[in-house]
Amino acid sequence: MNSAKVLVYAGSLIVLAGFAVSAHAKSPAPRALITGQIDDSRLVTLSGNTRPEASAENDRGIVSDSLPLDHLMLQLRRPAGREAALEKFMSEQTDPKSPNYHHWLSARRFAEDYGPAPADRDAIAGWLRSHGFAVNVTYAGGMAIDFSGTAGQVRAAFHTEIHNLSVDGESHFANLSDPQIPAALAPVVAGIVSLNDFRPHPMYRPRPKFTFDCGTGFCEYAVVPADLYTIYNFNPLFNAGYSGQGQTLVAVEDSDVYKTSDWDTFRSTFGLASAFPAGSLAQIHPAPTNGGSNCADPGVNGDDSEAILDGEWLSAAAPSAAVQLASCKNTKTNFGGFIALENIINGSGTLPAVVSISYGDSEPLLGESFNAYIASLYQQAAAEGISVFVASGDEGAASSDYNKKSATHGISVSGFASTPYNVAVGGTDFGDTFANTNFEYWSGSNDANYGSALSYVPEIPWNNSCASGLIAEYLDFSTSYGSAGLCNNLKGPLKSLKSVLLSVVAGSGGPSGCATGKPAKKGIVGGTCAGYSKPSWQSVYGNPNDGVRDIPDVSLFAANGVWSHYYVICYSDKRHGGASCDGTPDTWAGAGGTSFSSPIMAGIQAILNQRSADTFGNPNPLYYALAADEYGMSGDSACNSTLGNSASNSCVFYDVTEGDIDVNCKGKKTTQCYQPSGANGVLSNSNAAFDPAFLTTPGWDFATGIGSVNAYNLVTAGAMTVSKSPPKD
Helix, strand or coil: CCHHHHHHHHHHHHHHHHHHHHCCCCCCCCCCCCCCCCCCCEEECCCCCCCCCCCCHEEEEEECCCCEEEEEEEEEEECCCHHHHHHHHHHHHCCCCCCCCCCCCCCCHHHHHHCCCHHHHHHHHHHHHHHCCCCEECCCCCCEEEEEEEEEHHHHCCCCCCCCEEECCCCEEEEEEEEEEEHHCCCEEEECCCCCCCCCCCCCCCCCCCCCCCEECCCCCCCEEHHHHHHHHHHCHCCCCCCCCCEEEEEEECCCCCCHHHHHHHHHHHHHHHHCCCCCCEECCCCCCCCCCCCCCCCCCCCCCHHHHHHHHHHHHHHHHCCEEEEEECCCCCHHHHHHHHHHHHCCCCCCEEEEECEEEEEHHHHHHHHHHHHHHHHHHHHCEEEEEEECCCCCEHHHHHHCEECCCCECCCCCCCCCEEEEEEEEECCCCCCCCCHHHEEECCCCCCCCCCCCCCEEEEEECCCCCHHHCCCCCCCCCCCHHHHHHHHHHHHHHHHHHHHCCCCCCEEEECEEECCCCCEEEECCCEECCCCCCCCCCHHHCCCCCCCCEEEEECCCCCCCCCEEEECCHHCCCCCCCCCCCCHCEECCHHHHHHHHHHHHHHHHHHHCCCCCCCCHHHHHHHHHHHHCCCHHHEEEHHHHHHCCCCCCCEEEECEEEECCEECCCCHHCCCCCCCEEECCCCCCCCCCCCCCCCEEEEECECCEEEEHHHHHHHHHHHHHHHHCC
């Protein structure tokens, strides 16, 4: 309920509260599913709980039984009837015509109305203790239990061994087989998160040494907050008094920032501190509401680059908001960012309205249990009114091939971004260098806040790979593939480009393919894999009738410099790739990645929350409804991004229709690699023909989703949906 309604109807609060209860009556107590004796000799296997890297070729022997495995998460499942009831209620939460519209739940109510029976949770906790485990936290939302033990206790209780591994020259450990549990527990236990030390990666890409010449000579355009405001039309919002006042934005991390003074320098240099003095930064380490704390201060590590860019660009997008970097130290078996998020959504205090996550790993590498854990986290957050924004990834449609020179595992997407409960934010680049129109869109000098953008700039998908059709065309190649194509001719005068263009670096998108089930081959969608079902709200011109969740949902600029545009950050940790912030911003660290587009989109949502005096939970139903109105049955040519400064002033979304996110690949036919000749192919839906993964098309597409945004128009249109919704009185 927004504050304005509370003031107007202050004398009717009892009536309002009564309506809220009648609109969502308390569900009857769930029937306990663990009714028989828990017999450790009658076992069932928890499939999808083994990393594909845990193979015989990587095995280096069993770990010591005394190896501590701290803060494992046991992921629970709710009865099927309760799951269906929750999905129905959550659809009503985002339906402006429903009396349950924006009726958010507390963690306690979430558990009472939709969680497993308390008796079942108690039985599982008792069984864990009977095997010597410490039960640290039983979460208020009812869907996870934090417990600790040793490798020996895991072997005895779950009937799987933890082994040392050597994977691509790195040491890891993981269970070699799926764990087993007593059959009596199976109706309530979904899996263990996790029995390995593999970690997600940040979606952050430092600026490469190579940049294409722009215009008539070499030049570069470092994107600063003032440019963001011009290109995506923030300034009318700021002029009307909407810049995130009263909003709290959280980015989940596994590192502290190197220096909080970097954030101060960023804001003061770009004029944010003086123009928006209410903005603030805090580093928090959220503890659970019961049990001992599982959230240790992580200190500073190599992921501090991710933490500072999240903090700076959240503040750039919503400069008057309170930014919180919520971090916990990674345990031996879990990502610290998710421990922080788990503690936040199950906390007893005021919840943040917006969360941004800039980490990821592919669905088939994560496995079924970890995917279920992520979906459960975001589902609870959305039911509580929290909008979760997640970086779609920086590997094109080849999320299993992070940091590789060539894709070898076919098409896959990040399990951090592919759930139905979050906004997956993809990445674009600016198309002016390709079109040789730089000077039409950028001033030859900077303003007082170092801005130089003149208007909205045409966008293309962010893609650094030689498989990019636009890069091939720019370098005078008719194709990217084949013996005569660009990817097989990075030699001679083009040899200097090889290290940049022969790489799996592009904004990510694609269909969910392995949220459940188990791949037959490491990291490759196949076997019993299946994607998340397509949400009912993902209906818009261009989105395929493929039956599964598709990402991204929306995109913003995320490039790291190949086409001459990149983001500036004040990141002074030189040990991990930073640079001094003493000089002018063009000497600072430069980078790209969907790590930037996710927090910026989160900031736009915070301004929408402020403008409407409300929160939105999962805002995707709103975004897609607005996109469906704009694109209709054939797209909206007036909002085509290629029009640049000639695009209509009424566009909520700019439809990106030029370019692709295709990346180079190598491999056999099973890897979705079209390689007719030469050492390098391109990622393709077909092994026998060129069907690139993926092209832009009018309307929605796998490269950029529903496109990029006009912030003012999105906030204005979004706020109108709240004003038109039925009152809860």
